Amino acid sequence: MKILVVGSGPSGVHFALTALRKNHQVVMLDVGRARPAIALPDADFLGLKQQLDDPAGYFLGPDFESISLPAPEPGNDKEYYGLPPSKDYVFDRPEPFAMRLDGFSPLVSFAAGGLAESWTGGSYPLNDDELSAFPFGYEAMAPHYGEVAERIGIAGGQDDLSVCFPPHDHLQPMLDLDESGARLLAAYERRRERLSAKYKARLGRSRQAVLSTPKGSRQSCRYCGRCLWGCPNGAFYTPSLTLRECRTYPNFEYVPNVFASHLELAPSGAIEHVVSYDLDGGAETRRMADAYVLACGTLSTSNLVLRSIYRSRKEIVRLTGLMDNRQVLAPFCNLSMLGRSFNPRSYQYHQLAFGIEASAPDRYVHGQITTLKTATAHPILRSLPLDLKSSIGVFKALRSSLAVLNLNFCDWRRETNYLTLSPEHVDAHGWPALSARYRPPPGENETIRAACATARGFFWDLGAPLIPGMAHVRPMGSSVHYSGTLPMSTERRAWSVSPTCQSHDIENLFIVDGSVMPFLPAKNLTFTLMANAVRVAATAF
Amino acid sequence: MPQSIFVTGAGGFIGQGLVRKLAPSANYSLKVLTRRPRLGVTSQVGGPQEITGDLLEPATYRDALRGCETVVHLAAATGRATPKDYERVNVEGTRVLIEACKAAGVRRFLHVSTIAAGYADQSYYSYAKTKAEAERLVRESGLEFVIVRPTLVLGEKSPIWNTLLKITKLPVVPLFEGARPVSVQPIHVDDVVRGLVRLVESESFKGEVLELGGPRPLAFRAFLALTQQAVRDKPGKLLRIPLGPVRLMLAAMEPIARPLMPVTAGQLAVFANDSIAAPNWLQTELQATMPSTEELITTLVDQGRSGDDGLGIGREKVRRETRPLTDQAQRTLQDECRALTTYLVGTAPNAYIEAQYARATHVHGLAFDEDFSCFDRTTVRLARSNRITARAADAYCGLLHRRGILRRKLIVLTAILEHVAPTYAAFDRVETRSLAAMLLTLAGHGMVSGLSLLLGAAVLLPTKLYCALTARSAPRARSAQ
Structure with missing residues (x-):
């Protein structure tokens, strides 16, 4: 089977690896900003300060943008993330992606490996209570948690x-x-x-x-x-390590430096092909596959779905239930x-x-x-x-x-929180910008x-x-655990996916990232996203 | 052909919103009066044209006015300006602008005033008095005009809103009460901007005075309680304070202590007067689509919590300083780096640190002495002089002037020193001490820091007063309160 995966974050690479091991043909589209070379790999932390030629440039950035300064006027201070310049590439955003924000300040990544390239590694399995809103319990997840633990290496004990x-x-x-x-x-x-x-x-x-x-x-x-x-x-562990492993498979094709724009839908509602743009020349490419898997993170996946509906039906829909810790x-x-x-x-x-x-x-x-x-x-x-x-x-x-x-x-899905497109903010190519609204729970x-x-x-x-x-x-937006806009559901509800993460709206579409979480527990979600992606690849393909 | 519009006070709270709304439209060609070109921001094609000038010196913007159809006058002195400055900016500024408009053949004048201009009780409130006087000048100007008087304008960056947020976080909120309880009608800045745009679009320059308020008037107490509820999820306590004596006391202190006072007697006029909009057509029209006051408040509280700026994703790029670093500035920064490094870590910097410091202060807009206010210049000079005065100025700024130039320069230098050999050792040296020795060290720091603060305050508080009293330049022009 030929499977087209969009995005190389934790969900995308673990889905791909399982699918590759099952001898499926996998093509992965990705913006894929690459990590720069590691400075002095043998030095320890203090060694960097002693041995680097330009330590200020390394620690503070070429324009000293990592210096945390108070804004001249009160009320204008930015949230401090403490992310060093060596991780700037994780947040480098391609021009076609624009967002309007209301009550929500997300980080967005287009790095090879996704946002988890700058995660802090917390890997906790969810228990039956936390999975109660999911269409399956812990037992169904346990082997996949084990599989991911085996792949990535998790230190922990009793x-x-x-x-x-x-x-x-x-x-x-x-x-x-x-x-x-x-x-x-x-x-x-x-x-x-x-x-x-x-x-x-x-x-x-x-x-x-x-x-x-x-x-x-x-x-x-x-x-x-x-x-x-x-x-x-x-x-x-960061997902780019698994991406590297995927690339050793002959049945894997990695296509970086492209922005997946939208899916073109046939009148029957199935996907005909995915349309992407080359980020250097802007050339448009259409690719076909037997199944299409979105794994580019809740914001980008939702954007892609919204754009596809907008293009095929001239309709702007609202994907409700946006969550974050x-x-x-x-x-x-x-x-x-x-x-x-x-x-x-x-x-x-x-x-x-x-x-x-x-x-x-x-x-x-x-x-x-x-x-x-x-x-x-x-x-x-x-x-x-x-x-x-x-x-x-x-x-x-x-x-x-x-x-x-x-x-x-923890966070739970509410109608007041959603992603949609904003027709008032249209880019040079005629696309309305992705728009997020979030209000905390009462x-x-x-x-x-x-x-x-x-x-x-x-x-x-x-x-x-x-x-x-x-x-x-x-x-809100700082914890980068965005989720919930296309949740798993046993019922065929609009803008939801089946328990095996197949879209209820578009038949040959699968979604395997945080979008499908029907509830967001307090524990870091990344481990569960990886395990769920493995579960989908193992059971639905 | 697009309508040509000239805006004063475009950098202010309402002005920024208005420019954001008008600039992208092809129906308008926008000129904005600014006192200093904004750092690193170049005029985009089709964006507003920045006119560098001074409201009180019409020669600086006379040419730009030519060909303009409409002037939107938002610039005003607000906050804790002196009565003299209120008079100069609000009255004189309006007078010279009107004259310049007439000379340039500008037809329409949209004057943004304040609800306070109509207060019955304007005691001690130079702001309200001068805004009322400015309105009179507009009425008598002979131009086609309309006057807008917004009530309490709220928004994420609104000075009033930020003060309110701070106050309502306190366990007990002070509420000044005069002879009778007063009402307010808070309005969101976007709605004010919508009203201004509606007027600019219309032919309604018929000499009206249009008061603009939010969806409904409510008692000041109720407004405070709603905000408290939204901020704290539970009603807080209100402490009633009699208004009369407090105003009297503040008014008496004002001539000397104004720059140090958190609030002036005049600003308390809001507790003595109703701030509600008299019905008019524009108010009716805008009201139809306004969110409720409750929704307005919860949205603002939530937005404040989310840190939403509507723009930012990830790291904000430093805005580059466009002016090159002169030799003179370079030398000054080199000396400054030596003095401050010696103060902070006890050793002189090497050439690498000096070069990095010059570059970092330059990109962060901290390199040119002439940009700094009178007070900031003094703090920086003190810090350059010797270790003792450096620590005194730093201690003062660390507590009372935390966004000032000296504080920011020192943070930049600290960031460099902690990452660079050999000075990083002053931060990262691994040392074990007995608990007693460590407590002694802490006590030592506390004592020296306290003494430095006293010394800093002894020098800098009078300086602050002096700078405020002798300020020659106009206070920061801002949109109406």
Whole structure:
């Protein structure tokens, strides 16, 4: 069977790999912005500062655009993502893609590997409660979670928090925990029963998509401290590694540097071909296949569907149910680390996770804890109300004890939140721009306050108080877990897909990315997206 | 042929919205008066033509007015300007603009005023008085005119809205109450812009005064309560404060302490007068499609939370400074880099750091002393002088002037120093100390920082006052309050 896949993000590459192994012919269309060469791959974090010819250019960007400055006028400050210039390519947007935004500030990626090229690796399986809105339960997903774990390498183990993560195969041993994390975990172990009874919350190791033992050509983590700037030895998983693997198959054709614009539909409603534009010359190409699989992320997939309907039926529809996790960043100070040094040679992303049981089982709040090691300091320094000299002194004294808890909240589909096209904003080629609208659920503040209060008490009891007044509710769109606009449904509803992710509206169309999530749990969705894409390729093709 | 329109105050809160709305249309050719060419923004083909000039110096824009059919006059002094400045910008500015319009043969004059121009109680409120006086000049100008008086204008970037948001986040919100409770009729800036566009399109320059408000009037208290509800998801407490004595006290302090006061006696006039729109045809027309006040408020709160700017995806590119770095500026930045690096990390910078600092301050628009305000110049000069004054100025700016030039220059330098050998060691050196030694270090920093702050405040508070009182240039022209 000839299958045409659009997009090389986590869903696209894992769908493709399964389909290739089943001897299907796979063509992948992709904008595919490529990662630049890795600077000094053998150097560790401090080595970069010592050995690079132009360290300022590497760390701050050619135009110093990574310097986090206050805007001259209040109210104009941008959300700080802390993404280094070495990951700029992940967010480089081709000219044909434009968006209008209302209440929603998304990040969009056209990188080979997609947005997950800059993810932080949290890989958690969803349990039956979290899958209750899905047309299948955990049992149907378990083998595919195992398959993905085997492919990408996930470090994780059994501890108190594991009850929130149903078991699956192929977990690697855990990485070495940094000292701050180890002390926090030890403090929790000592008070475990009291804390979990008092707060209905648990602490444990996070599940990380990073190798603790080598796998194929990928080395294991060597604790070089460069995670944030891009893992130099492939220990940390990103989808471009699977793309590389797909490209070794003779039945795979990768077509980068094209923008898939729309599907041309026959009067019967089936797809005749997909129309794409070459990003250099603008040449239009039509490609045919037996099945068409969209995996370019909720925003681009929805855009492609909307454009296709607009072109074939002159109709602008609304894809409702747009979701994203609300995130709250709460810095805290691990007092047991005061006076101790930090180790720049350690894994930099979250190594601990935190779970709060909520009123309903699917409303579980998930937190990830990142202790501060090699982060860029000036955004922290500038946030203190002190002179910078004192800020540097205070920062150095407290550095090893600083950490941040990133709380994630679940989201559910609502009619008020949608993607559509905006006929008022038409580009030079006559295409209306993609338009997003999002409003938070009623009572959200109450939920956030309650979770923050739980976290405050819990971490206080651990001897790691949250820093008062520093918790930051991130704008909607920051968590980059967009989903829900073309949900799985057993019923044949308009703008939905079947349990095997086949469109109920267009017969030879499959959708395998976040668009198909009927509910967005608090746990990071990427692992589930990969497993679901494998499930679709394994069961429907 | 497109209608030629000249806009003053185009950089202000309403002005920006108006230009955004009019500029893409082929029906208009737009000229906007700005006091300084905007950094790195070049006029797009078909976009608005920027006229660099000063409202009070008609010679700077006289030629541009020629051939214009309509003038939209939004520029005004607002906020905490001195009575003298209100008089100069709002009255004199309008007078010279009218004269220039007449000389250039401009036919139509759309004057954006304020609901406060019609307040019965304008005590201490120079803004309202001067806007009323400006209206009189327009009425007597002989031009075809229409006067628009918006009420409370809300929007994501609205100064009033941002103040309100801050206030309503407090556990107890102060509510000034005079002899009777007052009402407001908040309107979204987009609706005001819609009204202005409707007038520009129409032939209705018949000397009317059109007051523009939102969908319905409501008590100020109710408005505050709605905002509190939207911001906090629960009603907060209101603390009633008698208006009369507070106004009297503020008015007494004002001649000396104005630049340091969070609010002036005049601005409290909003608590003594109703700010509601008298019925008129434009109001009726606009009202038909306005969202409810409740929806307006929740939308603004949600948008604020989402950080939505309607444009940005991913990293915003730094706007490049278009002016080249002069030798003089380069030398100044080199000296500055030496002084500030020595202050921050105790060693002199190497040539690489100096070069990076010059380039980074240049691209971030922090390179030219002549761009800075009087106060910013003083802080930068203090910081260049020696380590003690540098820390004093930094401590003051770190607490009280966090968006100022010095603060931003120091952040730029810090960002460079932390990533570059050898200075990165000052940030990244791995050291273990006893808890006691660390607490001692913290206490030391606290003490030095406190002393520096005192020294900084002793020098810079009077400077701030001096700069405000002697400001020769017009205060920032903005659209009406």
